[in-house]
Amino acid sequence: MELIVSKNFNKKDSYKLETYLAGGGYEAIKKCLDSMKPADVIEEVKKSGLRGRGGAGFPTGMKWSFVPKESSVPKYLAVNADEGEPGTFKDRLVLELDPHLLLEGIMIASYAVGIGTAYIYIRGEYKKAFDTVRNAIEECYQKGFLGENIFGKNYKLDIHVHAGAGAYICGEETGLIESLEGRRGQPRLKPPFPAISGLFMGPTVINNVETLAFVPSIINKGGEWFASIGTPKNSGTRLFGVSGSVEKPGVYELELGITARKLIYEICGGVKNGKKLKGFIPGGLSAPIMTAEELDVPLDFDSLAKAGSMAGSGGVIVIDESADIPKIAARTADFYAHESCGQCTQCREGTRWVSQLFNKIYQGRGQKKDIDLILDVCSNMMGQTICVLSDACAMPSIAFIKKFRHEFEALVK
Amino acid sequence: MKKFSEEKLKEVERLKARYPERQAPLLMILHMACDEFGYLDDEAYSYISELSGVPKSKVYSVATFYSMYNQKPYGRYHLQLCKNVSCMLAGADDIVKYICDKLNISPGETTPDNRFTLSLVECLGSCGKAPAMIINKEYYENLDIEKVDKILAGLK
Ligand SMILES: Cc1cc2nc3c(=O)[nH]c(=O)nc-3n(C[C@H](O)[C@H](O)[C@H](O)COP(=O)(O)O)c2cc1C
Ligand code: SF4
Ligand code: FES
Numbered sequence: 001m002e003l004i005v006s007k008n009f010n011k012k013d014s015y016k017l018e019t020y021l022a023g024g025g026y027e028a029i030k031k032c033l034d035s036m037k038p039a040d041v042i043e044e045v046k047k048s049g050l051r052g053r054g055g056a057g058f059p060t061g062m063k064w065s066f067v068p069k070e071s072s073v074p075k076y077l078a079v080n081a082d083e084g085e086p087g088t089f090k091d092r093l094v095l096e097l098d099p100h101l102l103l104e105g106i107m108i109a110s111y112a113v114g115i116g117t118a119y120i121y122i123r124g125e126y127k128k129a130f131d132t133v134r135n136a137i138e139e140c141y142q143k144g145f146l147g148e149n150i151f152g153k154n155y156k157l158d159i160h161v162h163a164g165a166g167a168y169i170c171g172e173e174t175g176l177i178e179s180l181e182g183r184r185g186q187p188r189l190k191p192p193f194p195a196i197s198g199l200f201m202g203p204t205v206i207n208n209v210e211t212l213a214f215v216p217s218i219i220n221k222g223g224e225w226f227a228s229i230g231t232p233k234n235s236g237t238r239l240f241g242v243s244g245s246v247e248k249p250g251v252y253e254l255e256l257g258i259t260a261r262k263l264i265y266e267i268c269g270g271v272k273n274g275k276k277l278k279g280f281i282p283g284g285l286s287a288p289i290m291t292a293e294e295l296d297v298p299l300d301f302d303s304l305a306k307a308g309s310m311a312g313s314g315g316v317i318v319i320d321e322s323a324d325i326p327k328i329a330a331r332t333a334d335f336y337a338h339e340s341c342g343q344c345t346q347c348r349e350g351t352r353w354v355s356q357l358f359n360k361i362y363q364g365r366g367q368k369k370d371i372d373l374i375l376d377v378c379s380n381m382m383g384q385t386i387c388v389l390s391d392a393c394a395m396p397s398i399a400f401i402k403k404f405r406h407e408f409e410a411l412v413k
Numbered sequence: 414m415k416k417f418s419e420e421k422l423k424e425v426e427r428l429k430a431r432y433p434e435r436q437a438p439l440l441m442i443l444h445m446a447c448d449e450f451g452y453l454d455d456e457a458y459s460y461i462s463e464l465s466g467v468p469k470s471k472v473y474s475v476a477t478f479y480s481m482y483n484q485k486p487y488g489r490y491h492l493q494l495c496k497n498v499s500c501m502l503a504g505a506d507d508i509v510k511y512i513c514d515k516l517n518i519s520p521g522e523t524t525p526d527n528r529f530t531l532s533l534v535e536c537l538g539s540c541g542k543a544p545a546m547i548i549n550k551e552y553y554e555n556l557d558i559e560k561v562d563k564i565l566a567g568l569k
Pocket of ligand 2: 169341343345347385386387390
């Protein structure tokens with residue numbers, strides 16, 4: 001299989017401009033500037049079927065087309081490099097190992113939508129990634145690839161890096177906008193949607209790092225080529241980050257539609273120390289757990305949604321037979337309770353309740369009715385809040401109980 | 414008096430030029446202040462407010478929303494160990510216990526000689542190299558007890 005976003009990862013000095021150029025880098029943006037109209041670029045990305053790799057799997061070309069062509073105020077691109085979803089560690093590799101691929105993707109997206117300023121929001125802990133991207137941007141300014149007339153053409157683009165400061169909620173797109181504006185990262189009520197009024201009140205596109213890193217190849221090789229990889233409505237490859245009880249954890253670029261069985265047993269060498277699989281979380285901690293019986297579900301957006309879980313960020317957490325699901329559930333709920341921004345009562349109170357109840361059960365202080373109380377609290381946390389963090393706590397919590405109820409019952413009086 | 418060097422003041426001006434609104438560079442300026450002063454106190458908030466043109470109450474409200482802006486002094490080495498699920502599955506709990514026993518502190522505490530502070534934090538984006546921690550700004554990954562011993566011994 002041909003690697004698309006990770007193709008340069010193993011090159012020596014892969015992060016340098018000269019390495020990127022030697023591999024044919026920045027040809028796609030030149031092609032756009034030379035011979036494609038912005039609408040052609042959007043059309044090509046639509047044809048590719050590319051869907052967002054940040055979490056929701058939203059079609060990228062469609063997202064770009066929602067932004068009004070004419071705007072009296074500046075439009076912006078906000079690149080989501082917050083990577084806070086537990087179990088996710090793939091954008092970090094793009095940032096550290098191939099920053100120019102991301103920058104070229106940003107240039108193309110900006111040209112397609114008519115954007116003159118892009119901000120890359122990098123989580124505060126990723127210092128090396130931040131420095132690497134900042135240096136890559138500097139290289140581009142020196143070469144005339146960024147600034148007033150990029151590549152000598154009549155197009156102006158500035159790209160800036162912005163560091164987050166340790167808040168998972170800033171990965172949510174409107175939380176990210178608030179944080180870029182120097183405020184508390186509290187998500188905004190929609191509408192207005194960012195495509196109409198987002199960053200600094202301008203029409204704004206928010207895209208994940210990996211999503212944008214696919215764009216140069218789509219322009220070079222065509223949308224149809226990309227659409228031929230993976231499965232029909234889930235085209236292309238993605239970076240799977242595999243962690244937990246597995247022999248060979250790491251980031252693997254694979255076609256969408258690969259099954260969990262193949263990923264865990266063939267690509268990653270199986271469950272650690274030859275143990276039996278208990279379950280796996282297929283798309284970052286917000287994705288409901290799947291059992292060993294569900295190993296043959298393809299890891300793509302639609303198949304996982306149909307199976308009651310989600311492809312999310314592509315972070316696959318492998319759980320072996322020796323792990324305690326109640327302990328994992330407690331840690332999961334603790335996370336959301338800690339990260340809730342507190343604006344919505346259902347989320348602020350619900351995440352705390354769920355976390356306290358799971359901990360009570362795990363520590364052997366729980367009663368049978370606490371199990372159903374969790375389910376009850378969760379049912380009131382979904383679909384009613386400003387953002388979906390509340391749902392992201394409720395959905396996996398329900399799945400832990402529904403699929404492993406016996407483990408909770410064994411701990412309660 | 415808490416104050417930035419000339420060079421840092423120039424950096425602040427460069428930052429301001431990148432955004433169309435006055436408050437936008439605040440997160441970046443707060444990072445610079447933590448690097449310079451170690452933590453944020455009343456004097457630091459006044460200074461940042463003056464520097465950024467954002468009211469002090471707002472600066473405080475923003476800073477306290479984020480976990481990376483230190484509100485109090487920490488030890489010389491701030492160990493931030495990930496407690497999230499992938500690290501937990503890879504044995505993070507044993508490492509926490511080992512560090513606590515060895516340094517004779519609980520999470521959140523600082524050793525009496527002010528050398529180490531231990532904090533437990535959420536996912537650091539190192540799940541494939543779990544367990545993981547950050548000390549000051551450096552990542553340490555694939556931790557085991559032997560490795561932790563070596564790391565701690567090297568931090569004076
Ligand atoms: C609580 C929460 C946290 C999120 N964290 C991230 C993140 O760290 N990185 C990311 O790319 N998307 C994250 N998302 C998804 C974004 O809101 C958004 O859908 C995504 O960045 C859009 O980019 P894409 O269409 O290219 O995937 C998060 C969503 C929620 C609700
Ligand atoms: S759902 Fe939770 S995290 Fe999202 S806005 Fe409401 S309180 Fe904040
Ligand atoms: S869970 Fe520890 S680094 Fe992600």
